[in-house]
């Protein structure tokens with residue numbers, strides 16, 4: 001999110017001095033570990049406009065970035081394995097179609113034409129032609145290169161230690177190498193490590209860290225085009241250009257050391273994830289598991305991101321808490337953040353309902369006002 005914002009900012013305002021401070025390496029957290037699914041299907045209503053705006057950008061993103069995200073629009077297919085799930089599908093589709101998400105009901109035969117290896121018990125499903133997939137590190141690298149190309153400075157190995165505000169306005173960022181970077185606008189986009197940074201300014205945000213697991217098999221035969229998921233199952237299944245299966249779906253990993261971005265795979269998650277993948281798409285069972293990894297992601301109580309200005313502190317923006325589905329949103333989020341930073345039309349229609357002030361009423365966010373410097 002930070003790299004996308006930096007790229008959009010410099011592209012919109014070449015005179016702006018833009019610095020990204022990255023305490024590790026770019027892509028070393030959630031974005032680099034991501035399953036890189038690019039979907040509009042199944043989003044919360046509050047996130048749909050942002051998702052649709054983002055998905056409209058993906059087909060042209062490589063050209064825009066002058067890079068290779070390895071994006072392909074192979075569609076998304078969510079299948080129903082039980083009659084109970086199948087009966088709910090028409091209502092599920094209608095509600096999203098009303099917001100412009102182009103979903104189609106597909107019967108079992110059509111589902112199998114789209115995804116030939118589907119389990120025989122598949123009753124049918126929902127197809128979204130605009131969904132697709134990219135590759136995580138390729139995308140992060142493309143965003144970083146594009147940001148640098150337009151003149152943003154990216155400092156890796158330099159962490160933010162504090163945001164500094166005076167009289168209700170952000171004025172500087174302090175970094176781990178002892179420097180103080182004066183600024184007009186600061187963006188907190190530190191993934192699941194955003195909460196302590198905001199806490200330093202008296203702003204509490206309800207972010208909880210979870211480790212999410214991914215599995216990758218050796219290369220296999222076949223050429224599955226859509227990303228396959230299933231109602232009532234934790235599954236996102238893709239076949240990569242190499243033929244390897246990439247299996248995710250939100251299976252938990254352990255977090256031995258959150259501050260140091262350390263994770264550990266769990267045997268029960270690995271086993272259960274493989275079982276579900278084989279149950280829904282039996283050809284996966286013929287491939288050997290090659291490796292697994294996890295990424296630390298920030299979750300909010302309502303499973304929606306925190307995006308927009310931080311109330312009470314002028315010039316401070318936040319983009320965090322993407323709850324396992326932020327990768328696809330990066331183009332639109334970066335655009336929104338750049339607009340907010342520059343004070344133009346901030347496309348509030350895209351992120352209405354995602355601001356951090358939504359937690360005030362429940363008392364889960366406290367925004368302090370005054371001087372912190």
Ligand SMILES: Cc1cc2nc3c(=O)[nH]c(=O)nc-3n(C[C@H](O)[C@H](O)[C@H](O)COP(=O)(O)OP(=O)(O)OC[C@H]3O[C@@H](n4cnc5c(N)ncnc54)[C@H](O)[C@@H]3O)c2cc1C
Nearest residue numbers: 001023029030031034035037160191295322325326327328
């Ligand atoms: C396994 C997995 C699978 C996923 N699959 C999908 C998917 O298929 N589709 C989808 O849309 N989304 C998916 N997501 C979610 C998506 O990847 C994330 O929502 C998104 O990448 C979050 O981006 P971010 O920039 O907010 O956070 P991050 O990518 O975590 O970036 C935050 C950065 O801040 C840096 N940082 C932290 N603290 C500091 C500090 N003090 N100073 C400076 N830098 C700091 C970190 O090193 C990190 O590089 C998945 C996530 C995971 C983990």
